[in-house]
Amino acid sequence: MSELLAIRREKLQAIRAMDVRAYEYEFQRTHTTTEIIQQFDEITEKVVVRTAGRIMAVRKMGRASFCHMQDESGRIQIYVQENSVGSRGYELFGLLDIGDIIGIVGKVFRTRTGEVTILVDELHLLAKNIRPIPIVKEKDGQVFDAFTDKEQRYRQRYLDLMVNPEVREVFRTRSRIIQWTRDFLNERGFLEVDTPILQPIYGGANARPFKTFYNALERDFYLRIAVELYLKRLIIGGFEKVYEIGKNFRNEGLDRSHNPEFTLLEFYQTYVDYNYMMDFVEQYFRFLCAKLEKSKLPFGEYEIDFSQPFPRRKMFDLIREYAGEDVANYSESELKVLCQKKGIELKPDDNYGKFIELLFDNFVEPNLIQPTFVIDYPKAISPLAKSKRDGSVAIVERFELYIAGHEFVNAFSELNDPIDQRERLEQQNRLRESGDEEAQTMDEDFVTAMEFGMPPTGGVGIGIDRVVMLFTNQVSIKDVILFPQMRT
RNA sequence: GGGUGCAUAGCUCAGUCGGUAGAGCAACGGCCUUUUAAGCCGUGGGUCGCAGGUUCGAUCCCUGCUGCACUCACCA
Secondary structure (H helix, E strand, C coil), rough: CCHHHHHHHHHHHHHHCCCCCCCCCCCCCCCCCHHHHHCCCHHCCCCCEEEEEEEEEEEEEECCCEEEEEECCCCEEEEEHHHHHHHHHHHHHHCCCCCCCCEEEEEEEEEEEEEEEEEEEEEEEEECCCCCCCCCCEECCECCCCCCCHHHHHHHHHHHHHHHHHHHHHHHHHHHHHHHHHHHHCCCCEEEECCCCEHHHHCCCCCCEEEECCCCCCEEEEEEECHHHHHHHHHCCCCCCCEEEEEEECCCCCEECEECCEEEEEEEEEECHHHHHHHEEEEEEEHHHHCCCCCEECCCCEECCCCCCCCCEHHHHHHHHCCCCCCCCCCHHHHHHHHHHCCCCCCCCCCHHHHHHHHHHHHHHHHCCCCCEEEEHHHHHCCCCECCCCCCCCCCEEEEEEEEEEEEEEEEEEEECCHHHHEEEHHHHHHCCCCCCCCCCHHHHHCCCCCCCCCCCCEEEEEHHHHHHHHHHHHHHHHHCCCCCCCC
């Protein structure tokens, strides 16, 4: 390695000895590499093109050489001939390496085998590479010696992006999905807002937070785990459709569907309920499908079909179907016995809501492959959702959308009764005090805000990273986050 | 946090039933002005993840650690 580095530094010195600037200030381009290929018929042999990029492959043949250079749009072959660039130009070329950034001036032709190629008249070094990049070769679509080491790809994402074009494509799609999401909401009259990431009290979800110390205020602050309570304050303030897309932070383990900082979309609309929001969410997924011109998506071992209406299934019905037990009227202790009978591992402080969740996660969730709305959750695990309007005391109007066995969306008819809300958060507080680290906290200001009057509201949260995974067919969240969390 | 597996050259990988390692590509030197995984000839390159232990001797066996992958737990 040190030998390889030393050789490149020697070349850098040799380049400087030629009085050539190794790190240029600017270069005017007329075309990207892809534009040259697309416009070949109009510009061939006539137009002088100027383009820039990174040298990705070199084939030297004495006094002439072929290279491939790559820019963001793609890559193109260039032909560097001593006759064209001159002896000094070719001497400089001899000191270049794969990985160097160059700008070239020349005219376009086709080689014998038909590849669009630039005959280089001027060669400009724009940035000298002094550390070798991974070499990936390719023939007839087959890739050789691909740069595949996951650890290196994530830790040095720039190399991954440099040499793995399909990775660039995933992140372009990610960007477009987020843009389309904004379009979808903006077109429907939603207002995008920013709410605090550093919060004195965290809330809006059941999760452990990251804690930090705010020196000036001399107290602990938390990185947000959700934006829910702030967006509801805005609803109370009079905005009728709001949304936020941003990072949330949950102090939990890493695995292929969890990164501690992740991108969450939440949106809230007044005067609608969870039924409206189910339609809305279904439209949203169809909207993304339309943008990507797909109605069926390959995802891991499955093919997900968005063309059919998403079934809406009651949670207890699904548990009855897949676990073979009607638990709708079970008491906490009956549920505990059932879980034990089913071989589910329990923790000492698990309670009614937890038992239901465990049954659902173990028996139902893996079976929900095609998009399915699970509706009507236990109140015990939904402290921010409104009770079911039919009078069921233990059920709330909540849905989650499951696809490929994973939760993608969580939504409620939002609780807007301040007295009920206070009781629910007090109940959460009691759970916390008895050891449930993920129970929610009492947020006095939030409840106070609700006391001023909150309109009926439908609210939705969507894990954007997972949506990107789905639409790019990536089974690991690390493959849709540019710089995933790694152990240091 | 638990379990399983992996860690060898810049990249992708062999290999040593324990005797300090090899290929292709990349690099370096030579030939070559339409090649394209360019080709041909030659050369160099590794504290075999880290730290201990066993042994005459460890990259290989054992223990611990670190990182990654898969998986369970937890969550989105």
